Amino acid sequence: MQLSVIVPTFNEGPNIDELVRGLTTALHGIDAEVIFVDDSTDDTPAIITEVAATATLPVRCIHRDQPVGGLGGAVVEGARAATSDLCIVMDGDLQHPPAKVPELYRRGLEGDVDVVVASRYTGGGDASGLAGWIRHLVSRTSTLVTKAMFPVRLHDTTDPMTGFFLFDRRTVDVAELKPRGFKILLEILARQQLRVTEVPFDFGERHAGESKASFRQGMSFFWQLALLRFGRMSGFAVIGALGALANIAIVWLLTTVGVEYLISAIVATEVTILANFIAQELWVFRDMRADASPLRYRFIIAFAFNNAEALIRIPIVYLMVDSRHFTAVVATAITLAIAFVVRFTFQSLVVYAPRRSRRARQLYPSVDPIAPPESVESD
Ligand code: GDD
Ligand code: MN
Numbered sequence: 001m002q003l004s005v006i007v008p009t010f011n012e013g014p015n016i017d018e019l020v021r022g023l024t025t026a027l028h029g030i031d032a033e034v035i036f037v038d039d040s041t042d043d044t045p046a047i048i049t050e051v052a053a054t055a056t057l058p059v060r061c062i063h064r065d066q067p068v069g070g071l072g073g074a075v076v077e078g079a080r081a082a083t084s085d086l087c088i089v090m091d092g093d094l095q096h097p098p099a100k101v102p103e104l105y106r107r108g109l110e111g112d113v114d115v116v117v118a119s120r121y122t123g124g125g126d127a128s129g130l131a132g133w134i135r136h137l138v139s140r141t142s143t144l145v146t147k148a149m150f151p152v153r154l155h156d157t158t159d160p161m162t163g164f165f166l167f168d169r170r171t172v173d174v175a176e177l178k179p180r181g182f183k184i185l186l187e188i189l190a191r192q193q194l195r196v197t198e199v200p201f202d203f204g205e206r207h208a209g210e211s212k213a214s215f216r217q218g219m220s221f222f223w224q225l226a227l228l229r230f231g232r233m234s235g236f237a238v239i240g241a242l243g244a245l246a247n248i249a250i251v252w253l254l255t256t257v258g259v260e261y262l263i264s265a266i267v268a269t270e271v272t273i274l275a276n277f278i279a280q281e282l283w284v285f286r287d288m289r290a291d292a293s294p295l296r297y298r299f300i301i302a303f304a305f306n307n308a309e310a311l312i313r314i315p316i317v318y319l320m321v322d323s324r325h326f327t328a329v330v331a332t333a334i335t336l337a338i339a340f341v342v343r344f345t346f347q348s349l350v351v352y353a354p355r356r357s358r359r360a361r362q363l364y365p366s367v368d369p370i371a372p373p374e375s376v377e378s379d
Helices: 013-026 044-054 070-081 098-109 132-149 184-191 215-228 230-256 261-284 295-322 328-351 358-363
Strands: 003-009 032-038 059-063 086-089 115-119 165-168 196-200
Touching: 003 013, 003 070, 013 032, 013 044, 013 098, 032 044, 032 070, 044 059, 059 070, 070 086, 070 184, 086 098, 098 115, 098 165, 098 196, 115 184, 132 215, 132 328, 230 261, 230 328, 261 295, 295 328
Parallel strands: 003 032, 003 086, 032 059, 115 196
Antiparallel strands: 086 165, 115 165
16 A cells, blocks of 8 residues: 545535545555544445445545544544555545645655645645635734744744645654644644655635634634643743833833833833843743854844834824723733734744755754654754
8 A cells, every 4th residue: 555545524425425536536546545534423424435335446434433632633543544654634625636645645755755745825825715814814824823833843834734734654653643623734743853845735615515613623723832832932921021020110110210201111112122132042042043043133133123013012002092992901911912922923933043944954953953752842
């Protein structure tokens, strides 16, 4: 067996026949199997069995009566059951075109990478199948924030949340994965340093049925992310909070000795921006300094960005309060929470972005330490 195609399904009955037909055509000449890992509450398993009976590809169905880990758990279960070491994961609703599968397979077969990501966001890829601009925005923003949290491990992928990818079971430690919900690829990439490449693809419209993505899935995703990335993020948060306290203390001190409020606020802002930069350098992004741009460059962009951020945030607070929908405290809290995420993203992806090429990092992997499976803090 050369290839195992793993398809997680939850109530996808009307899509099964079309998907298996598409895969049969696409995989002509490749010795492949299809494994459905099914958590359905309807007749999907019966439909899979029916389709399997006449399919020319070997089609298996693993039905889970007590599903664990949702979509991600299903993928891990499929990977365990797979006959081949090369596994492709794809959705069962035809948003991931079967015709793209051979390309992923051929790229994986070359053997120089551990994961091949089918990306909606790289040259020629297209995410138009995402329903509505809100999901587009959510997808784009969460991709950016996720990349910021794992700037090194996710460096080589533009779409860490895609559900369409190939991985090699010989290098991806399936047993170590603790998948929760939708973002299985993220879990795979964040836990180990892997060699990743991408191929673009067009994320199509759903063939039949409706999406199982929900607000709850979204929340579970952010929880998963926080857990994976607790290290760097929490350090950043602590320093940010200390900075905010210092800011208030300085304003208080200066105004008590008679300095004008505006001057006090400016001094406090500049002092905390400086102190913040030093703390980020010494603790939060310490391990990324060696690969990043020189210190003076890091300082200039961080300093400019934080000043711009403060300049923008203050009038926004003013407008929010002026609109009478928010009190000053609420407006400040909301803008600070957003600023926290924006700042973290900017620091990770711009200020401390690795300068060296992918190839150089692969040749000298020791600069990019591999964390023990339990801890992913060193990214
Ligand atoms: N076994 C199992 N268990 N399968 C599930 C479950 C579950 O709890 N939840 C969803 N699935 C299956 C669906 O049946 C479908 O085959 C696939 O997982 C993707 O679910 P959709 O409901 O179609 O998700 P989507 O189209 O909104 O999300 C897709 O795009 C996201 C990026 O925007 C998926 O590819 C996600 O993985 C991807 O992150
Ligand atoms: Mn879908």
